[in-house]
Amino acid sequence: MSEPREPEFGTTSADELAQRLQGLAPDLEQQVADVARAALDEYELEPEDAQLILGDEERAERSAPRPAPPVLAVVGRPNVGKSTLVNRVLGRREAVVEDTPGVTRDRVSYDAEWNGRPFTLVDTGGWELEAKGLDAKVAEQAELAISEADAVLFVVDATVGVTSTDEQLVQVLRRSGKPVLLVANKVDDGAREADVAALWGLGLGEPFPVSALHGRGSGDLLDAVIALLPKESKIAQAQPGGPRRVALIGRPNVGKSSLLNKATGTNRAVVNDLAGTTRDPVDELVTILGKTWRFVDTAGIRRRVHLQQGSDYYATLRTQSALDRAEVAVVVLDVTESLSDQDLRIIDMVVESGRALVLAFNKWDLLDDERRIYLEREIDQRLSHVAWAPRVNISAKTGRHLEKLVPALEAALDGWDTRVPTGKFNAFIHELTQANPHPVRGGKQPRILFGTQASSQPPTFVLFTSGFMDPQYRRFITRRLREVYGFVGTPIQINMRVRERRGKKK
Helix, strand or coil: CCCCCCCCCCCCCHHHHHHHHHCCCHHHHHHHHHHHHHHHHHECCCCCHHHHHHCCCCCCCCCCCECCCCEEEEECCCCCCHHHHHHHHHCCCCCCCCCCCCCCCCCEEEEEEECCEEEEEEECCCCCCCCCCHHHHHHHHHHHHHHCCCEEEEEEECCCCCCHHHHHHHHHHHHHCCCEEEEEECCCCHHHHHHHHHHHHHCCCCCEECECCCCECHHHHHHHHHHHCCCCCCCCCCECCCCEEEEEECCCCCCHHHHHHHHHCCCCCCCCCCCCCCCCCEEEEEEECCEEEEEEECCCCCCCHHHCCHHHHHHHHHHHHHHHHCCEEEEEEECCCCCCHHHHHHHHHHHHHCCEEEEEEECHHHCCHHHHHHHHHHHHHHCHHHCCCCEEECECCCCECHHHHHHHHHHHHHHHHCCCCHHHHHHHHHHHHHHCCCCCECCECCCEEEEEEEECCCCEEEEEECCCCCHHHHHHHHHHHHHHHCCCCCCCEEEEEECCECCCCC
């Protein structure tokens, strides 16, 4: 069902309001703000109000260009403890870990640091010789990680010893010409030290005995890593200010990984008909129409998250974490299926996180005329609350209309970055409330005393009021803000601070 129509407050249209605001001189706008700010002297204010009232209108400059940190890839056959070692280095449970072999499938990058030296740590899936199907794609990702790293950690299970798979992977490492540190994992105590001697036969130098699970020997290993890595990556490109981060979000098997692969022009993410192939967030620099972005492919969000177990549960948590680190989310929707409640929950999750939003309707090449009619009806009825989000019709498999993502992303981020100066915003509020006053409630009519945009990304406004304002009126203000200032592709947050008038002096 469509959302109920908001009540109208007055008869002034957005066009009329915009025309009035355009007729105001900048100095008059500032006078309106000064008068509103001065009126607050008659009200009891909290200490934290002072910074908002003063209002810093200048947005902080984006971070200066910085060199790319060195890249360290972690490789080995399945279930030797690579992801556990990654978590030990990071100092937190970031990589998905489970006793079942083959949990990690894509190569996944993390920001790490040791003794003040930053580096990029790349976890990989298990490498196997002559693998087929999904396992072959996982092994391919591991080999790509080796080729794009400055150095490699080769992890071997010391309790098992050298296997034929280990020996074959050594040949791959030698052909790469990359510096390699041999890690003998699962050496949990001194009794296991003897098992390490057999690993000298791999010809990679001295093995480093560690217990990734318990942390034994990890400090010595990291000291050796820092000594081996260059100060700046010779492989990764410098990131001036950092490309904008784009999270690809959606249900399992809607085409998120295919979209990443088509955008990069490589098989960056493992793609398979099996739903839930992606488990860790996979990020990659993507250049479309000459502009570089950092795309982050995420695990599909399943319904009933609280009932998930094991790797699926943790993969969903990491998807939320990836969304929190992103600036804009592209929610990928499968047009061959009806919009589901889960699709709506994912969209609402993006809105609640305060990220910019783009809706990508995938598999458009498979859409027939009959399904198109029903889809438009579904969009009108179920997505009316995000009508402000740019829409793009694409085919991740063929690359159709992929270039249309760029203007959609730019529009959403422009809205997300938008800041309305305090003078303009108070002039907007003054004109709006004069033409469309808040309804009287209980014999009282709450007034907006002063307003300011506290922050952007997402646009967040604070209203100092003389009383509580109806949610409908706040939504009315939000709608008028969009109509006058745009705010395409971004949620808008409006917070109230109800303040009481100071008592009369005796």
